[in-house]
Amino acid sequence: MTKIGIDAMGGDYAPQAVVSGAIKASGLIGRDSKIVLFGDKVRIEEILSRENCPPDTFEIVPTTEVIGMGDNPSQAFRQKPDSSIAVGFRYLMEQKIDGFASAGSTGAMMVGCMCTVKQIEGIIRPAISSVIPTIDGGEVMLLDVGLNVDCKPEVLCQYGTIGNLYAQGVMHKENPRIALLNIGEEKEKGNQQTKAAYEMMENCHDFNFVGNIEAKHLFSGEVADVVVCDGFVGNTIIKQVEGVYSMALHDGLKNSYFNKLNYETVGGTPVLGINAPVLIGHGCSSAEAIKNMVLQTEKTIKAQLDSKLRERFS
Amino acid sequence: MTKIGIDAMGGDYAPQAVVSGAIKASGLIGRDSKIVLFGDKVRIEEILSRENCPPDTFEIVPTTEVIGMGDNPSQAFRQKPDSSIAVGFRYLMEQKIDGFASAGSTGAMMVGCMCTVKQIEGIIRPAISSVIPTIDGGEVMLLDVGLNVDCKPEVLCQYGTIGNLYAQGVMHKENPRIALLNIGEEKEKGNQQTKAAYEMMENCHDFNFVGNIEAKHLFSGEVADVVVCDGFVGNTIIKQVEGVYSMALHDGLKNSYFNKLNYETVGGTPVLGINAPVLIGHGCSSAEAIKNMVLQTEKTIKAQLDSKLRERFS
Incomplete structure (x- = not known):
């Protein structure tokens, strides 16, 4: 099973646009893929019910904090351990998801990449x-x-x-x-x-x-x-x-x-040269943009780019 | 009298496009301005007569050599002292013209700028x-x-x-x-x-x-x-x-x-920070482009940019 981690709280129109985009994507991903949403469980479930989407379409990992666009990225990443981005990276590190994408704070996403996943040795x-x-x-x-x-x-x-x-x-x-x-x-x-x-x-x-x-x-x-x-x-x-x-x-x-x-x-923009698939979406992502971000994350995971890079640079 | 020096042999369609462009420009420049053409006198006069342009519209400075696009710029500038570009820069140095423009070899034009006119002190x-x-x-x-x-x-x-x-x-x-x-x-x-x-x-x-x-x-x-x-x-x-x-x-x-x-x-593109107005045109300049290059050279001369820069950096 390929697990595609998505920050439901990231982006100017989150969580609405993210959940709507994830619903669109859910019909297009492989049968062996599952989308995992990180965010405010109550709000996510509200949107799902409003859009008549069966709740078991997604795995939801409840989080209580959000890193805002105005937050200092590295401080916020440390000081908001239960934010959707910080929890997403923890899941990625623990291999509970296979890739992670967010249209939220680019800075916090980069901090997550460099502090948790880290760059591939030799790069x-x-x-x-x-x-x-x-x-x-x-x-x-x-x-x-x-x-x-x-x-x-x-x-x-x-x-x-x-x-x-x-x-x-x-x-x-x-x-x-x-x-x-x-x-x-x-x-x-x-x-x-x-x-x-x-x-x-x-x-x-x-x-x-x-x-x-x-x-x-x-x-x-x-x-x-x-x-x-x-x-x-x-x-x-x-x-x-x-x-x-x-x-x-x-x-x-x-x-x-x-x-x-x-x-x-x-x-989304893949971060290349790190030890796991991570994508960063455009801040003003619409549901359509999120749908494409999810699909691109799936493709990037399946390409196993990080293991190929580790092999090349080992 | 403002004298606008133009390399009649410079550009992919020279001298035809240059002379045609200069004719177009001649009706648009100030009464106190005159275009000075550097190049093959016989060919220039042929084009003028074909286009029914009175020969006294321009001053023509006859030159016998041409720096080609394939020539090494600094070698050619030295080894072809009677080229339209080399003679043009000589006239510029001797203040027989007030500015010089060419759609020919950008390299040779830059050599001319740096070896004859030179950059303004302090720049x-x-x-x-x-x-x-x-x-x-x-x-x-x-x-x-x-x-x-x-x-x-x-x-x-x-x-x-x-x-x-x-x-x-x-x-x-x-x-x-x-x-x-x-x-x-x-x-x-x-x-x-x-x-x-x-x-x-x-x-x-x-x-x-x-x-x-x-x-x-x-x-x-x-x-x-x-x-x-x-x-x-x-x-x-x-x-x-x-x-x-x-x-x-x-x-x-x-x-x-x-x-x-x-x-x-x-x-054309003015070369800025040197001791005289010099413009470089696009290699594939048409008559229309040359017309605008001539007009821009006139404007640049009249703006007295080089003396203002010398004043500022002195």
């Missing part, structure tokens, strides 16, 4: 990634998108290895094309960091390195399946995508590609 | 900038967009001063809002470089610092008139804009904002 820095639709109907994975904003070249090279395993296991690409985000296609282009990373990636036999990619070709799907970059640059890229999306929305631009840029279809 | 690193239309009908200036890809915090702070003077002189903004590109709005967000730059910009009295701006708000026009960033990040941002523009074009998306993103309307 210099974990990453968060974003899987963005491409114009040709596919997807491209971008990492890091904000965790590691002062990135050494060797970390970028490791992200190639991590991204490769993710693209194989979760995106089902046989021989993923791994590229380095740069400001020119030629090997000698870039800043000190990317020039050094190019050298390392070229000589690394973990993945199919296709060289540099410029931001103008990121979303064509023609060059790469996985693009590695510094977290500052990656975060800037996804925020620019967000800006274009809201501009298109505002202008009523109808286009199948813009529609897909909607964060709701993405669901 | 740590020159920058190139991009002026991008905003959704509200205005413009935002982004610098650096590729010259300085390993940027120290103090360089970012200086870019605030340079951008401020440019926005006042060329964009005619009275009290330009200067922002720092970052991955969060709060002061404490960012990488080591932006955190340090924030401190410096906050304490600098040269300009109206409005704090951090995230990439999602770059083109709304609501936050800033000038945005400073590392050249690697800035180059990535404009290439992503280029990617969105070509995607919209490909999909036939009709939208007044996307139409304005066309590089043709921008014309």
Whole structure:
């Protein structure tokens, strides 16, 4: 049985949106999967009864505290041991669930990752990634998108290895094309960091390195399946995508590609390089976004990425 | 008399597109301005006669050599002293022209800037900038967009001063809002470089610092008139804009904002922080793009940015 842990109290519209999203997802997950909700049991059961959902659809782990968006993440994680996030991580550590996802405090989720689950030995820095639709109907994975904003070249090279395993296991690409985000296609282009990373990636036999990619070709799907970059640059890229999306929305631009840029279809951002599957959802997640977060958590669990990474780096 | 020097041999469609563009511009520049064309006199005059343009519309400085896109910039600049770019910079140094622009080899143009005109004393690193239309009908200036890809915090702070003077002189903004590109709005967000730059910009009295701006708000026009960033990040941002523009074009998306993103309307990229007005155009410049490059060069000359910068940094 695969147990998908979900923080019912995380996100701007929790617990309503989370429970509704979990109900949507419950019909789509595998028969051998079960969703475990962490949160205020009374409120969760109220929503379930209002939505005519049989109470045994989910396992509910009652918790009494909530880490708010305004809380200091590391203090709150310690001082609220019965919060849905802290209890979720405890269950994850005790292997009572196989993965954990929340649309709540990103900071508290990261504290949970680093203090309980911890990073995989041999991995210099974990990453968060974003899987963005491409114009040709596919997807491209971008990492890091904000965790590691002062990135050494060797970390970028490791992200190639991590991204490769993710693209194989979760995106089902046989021989993923791994590229380095740069400001020119030629090997000698870039800043000190990317020039050094190019050298390392070229000589690394973990993945199919296709060289540099410029931001103008990121979303064509023609060059790469996985693009590695510094977290500052990656975060800037996804925020620019967000800006274009809201501009298109505002202008009523109808286009199948813009529609897909909607964060709701993405669901969550997996934290990569740690010892268990953890996903972080968008704070303003709707039920639709939560549904996709649950499904992506299930996929990430089944891909056994963490054990593959442990094997590679052991 | 303001003399606008233009490399007639620079760009993928030179000299035809350059001469045609200069003809278009000649009717739009001030009465006290004159365009000076550097290049193959016979070919230039052929185009002028074909387009029924009176030969005295321009001053023509005949040159016999051309620096190609495949040439090594610094070698070519030395070994082709009678190239349109080398002669143009000689004229600029001798003050026979007041500014110089080319859509040819960016590398050779930069060699010309650094070896002849030279950077202004007190300026740590020159920058190139991009002026991008905003959704509200205005413009935002982004610098650096590729010259300085390993940027120290103090360089970012200086870019605030340079951008401020440019926005006042060329964009005619009275009290330009200067922002720092970052991955969060709060002061404490960012990488080591932006955190340090924030401190410096906050304490600098040269300009109206409005704090951090995230990439999602770059083109709304609501936050800033000038945005400073590392050249690697800035180059990535404009290439992503280029990617969105070509995607919209490909999909036939009709939208007044996307139409304005066309590089043709921008014309050229001024090199900022050097002792004379120099602009670099897009390699694939059409006559329309050249027209705008000429007009922007005239505006940059008239703004006397270099003397204002010398004054500030003396």
